[in-house]
Amino acid sequence: MAEKLDIGGKLLLLGAGKMGGAMLEGWLKLGLDPALVGAVDPHLPPEAATALATTGIAVNPDLSSFGTPAVVLLAIKPQMMAQAMKTVAPLFGPGTLAISIMAGKTIDGIASQLPSRTAIVRAMPNTPAAVGRGITGAVPNAFVTPAQKAAADALLRATGAVEWVAEEGLIDAVTAVSGSGPAYVFHLVEALAAAGAAAGLPADLAMRLARATVTGSGELLHQSDLPAATLRQNVTSPGGTTAAALAVLMAEDGLTPLVEKAVAAAKQRAGELAS
Structure with missing residues (x-):
């Protein structure tokens, strides 16, 4: 039996739209415990929210009682970042990893909204993720531990292949080739x-x-x-x-x-x- 996906704690998904939803579906197929997952998306259609809730995932949970997540995946629209970060930043602990799939938002820009020395992975997936055939380019900041990078790799790989690039400056080229x-x-x-x-x-x-x-x-x-x-x-x-x-x-x-x-x-x- 294949080993179940384990990221060492809770996962908070910020944005359960097309890309976030596709990734979530991939995680569940890999055996991630839905009881450890919270999905925050106030714009999620009622039928989609109900369908998610039936899997055991907490949909739009009370974040004050959610606890400190191991991973926060940012799958929101870039223009929503500042407002969303005010909501989730207090949840971050010293070991929390932020994974961003927001187009155009740099690691420094994300870090400015989060506690000092937060581990951040910036990633650029593409739409074939919806059928499990995507490819994602990713880059970690200096605070990402080997264990956190492995967790990020497993989460991103749920919808296809992952390529880690040596520097953030290459993400724009990744966006131009595989993202677009x-x-x-x-x-x-x-x-x-x-x-x-x-x-x-x-x-x-x-x-x-x-x-x-x-x-x-x-x-x-x-x-x-x-x-x-x-x-x-x-x-x-x-x-x-x-x-x-x-x-x-x-x-x-x-x-x-x-x-x-x-x-x-x-x-x-x-x-x-x-x-």
Whole structure:
């Protein structure tokens, strides 16, 4: 029997929306004791709050009697941080770990709202977390202990892979590649379907072909140990149809420089939001 997820104490989830809710679902599947979990989200729809409560989780509990949590996960909108921190900061003890998935909020900015020397992990997940196939970039501050980092890794890994980066400055690039990346892939589906329709396919058929092609290729990439370049080459016969298309996509003004521009724009915007 697999070992149950144990973080050494209580967990307080601040924000049980799409991302916070997806992570919570992953934790419960890994065996985290729901009796140790509190979920705070005053905007949670009544039916969602009822569904959570049936699992044994304390929904919008009285924080004055919640006790000192081992972990507080901040899954709220960035603009709500200052108000939310006033509510939860008094709960922090010397061993409490804060994990933030708030876009654009730096470790220093979060630390300014919490007790001195608080252990903080800043993380950037992405939306495939909702189906257990996300990937999260994360970075700890200097006060995070090895045990706290292991707990953070286990919690973040509940919805997919985790990559720890060496410095916080890399989080903006993580945001630009994987945080925003699903939108790029979805737009590729839109573009491929539109191109299929322009080539004469019925629009609905073109969309079905595009969706299945991208999801199937993604699953092949997921299951294969081969580099993406090798998988691309395996599809490409010299002088064939794929080679003709790739000659356009891999030209000097093709897909690579366009994606580089897109990622650079996203990274720049992430930096602007952080400041």
